[in-house]
Amino acid sequence: MLKLENVSMAIGDNTGEAREIITGINLEFKPGKLYAITGPNGGGKTTIAKVIMGIYKNNSGHVLLDGEDISNLSVSERAKKGIAYAFQQPPRFKGLTVPDMLNIARPGLDQVGIRKSLRDVGLCPEDYQDRDVGPGLSGGEMKRIEIAQVLARDARVSIFDEPEAGVDLWTIQRLIGLIIAKYQNSPKSTAIIITHNERVLPICDEIIVVDGGRIDKQGSGAEIWPLIKDDIECKVKLQCRGEIGYEF
Numbered sequence: 021m022l023k024l025e026n027v028s029m030a031i032g033d034n035t036g037e038a039r040e041i042i043t044g045i046n047l048e049f050k051p052g053k054l055y056a057i058t059g060p061n062g063g064g065k066t067t068i069a070k071v072i073m074g075i076y077k078n079n080s081g082h083v084l085l086d087g088e089d090i091s092n093l094s095v096s097e098r099a100k101k102g103i104a105y106a107f108q109q110p111p112r113f114k115g116l117t118v119p120d121m122l123n124i125a126r127p128g129l130d131q132v133g134i135r136k137s138l139r140d141v142g143l144c145p146e147d148y149q150d151r152d153v154g155p156g157l158s159g160g161e162m163k164r165i166e167i168a169q170v171l172a173r174d175a176r177v178s179i180f181d182e183p184e185a186g187v188d189l190w191t192i193q194r195l196i197g198l199i200i201a202k203y204q205n206s207p208k209s210t211a212i213i214i215t216h217n218e219r220v221l222p223i224c225d226e227i228i229v230v231d232g233g234r235i236d237k238q239g240s241g242a243e244i245w246p247l248i249k250d251d252i253e254c255k256v257k258l259q260c261r262g263e264i265g266y267e268f
């Protein structure tokens with residue numbers, strides 16, 4: 021089980037002064053459950069994910085995996101222990117092909133597995149055999165490949181950071197459906213989805229609302245969804261009309 025105990029993290033700004041980005045975060049993520057982290061843009065959701073993955077180090081508190089404090093472990097040590105993170109803005113690697121990337125995620129994945137992984141996220145395998153995970157791919161393609169590689173990892177704890185961002189509506193439903201189907205009945209693994217999606221939030225075992233670097237609300241999907249529904253639906257409408265950007 022993954023646990024955050026009183027976790028805070030500060031980043032120095034350009035004046036050299038440290039600004040606290042997340043403060044006193046206490047969370048418990050159990051196996052076999054689907055969690056959603058939501059809340060306004062800039063609230064600290066990605067920071068929580070990066071602190072779990074070890075991309076950012078917490079200044080205080082503890083990140084515990086099965087009771088072991090992993091706060092000082094590197095990203096690769098945490099990956100070996102079974103934590104996977106699909107970036108909100110996936111990094112690009114020139115010179116690395118799409119099949120290479122899936123092979124790194126899951127060594128030994130054969131051609132059939134690679135083709136299935138790509139098809140699952142709506143990509144035609146033939147088009148990606150020799151493609152670089154570099155600047156030639158669109159944001160939406162990068163997002164799908166990133167999700168495919170985290171799904172291929174089959175990690176104990178998988179974190180998807182806004183899987184819907186930059187992806188067309190039809191594909192969003194497909195990607196989200198895939199993530200839910202994979203994790204909903206998976207007794208050993210935990211999925212954490214950072215999302216504003218109105219189809220995902222109500223069905224999650226738990227919704228965590230992060231605002232201003234703190235946990236604002238927390239509870240079952242059924243409990244929390246009615247409290248945040250109007251706000252999220254209103255923003256989705258504005259986004260569809262092009263009145264605000266996707267991130268909010």
Ligand SMILES: Nc1ncnc2c1ncn2[C@@H]1O[C@H](COP(=O)(O)OP(=O)(O)O)[C@@H](O)[C@H]1O
Binds near residue numbers: 059062
């Ligand atoms: N590396 C960084 N350097 C400076 N500020 C950062 C850094 N990472 C995040 N922040 C700031 O922390 C706040 C929370 O960011 P983030 O966790 O990305 O929010 P969210 O994912 O909820 O939109 C924002 O104000 C953001 O600008």
Ligand SMILES: [Mg+2]
Binds near residue numbers: 065066181
């Ligand atoms: Mg974010």
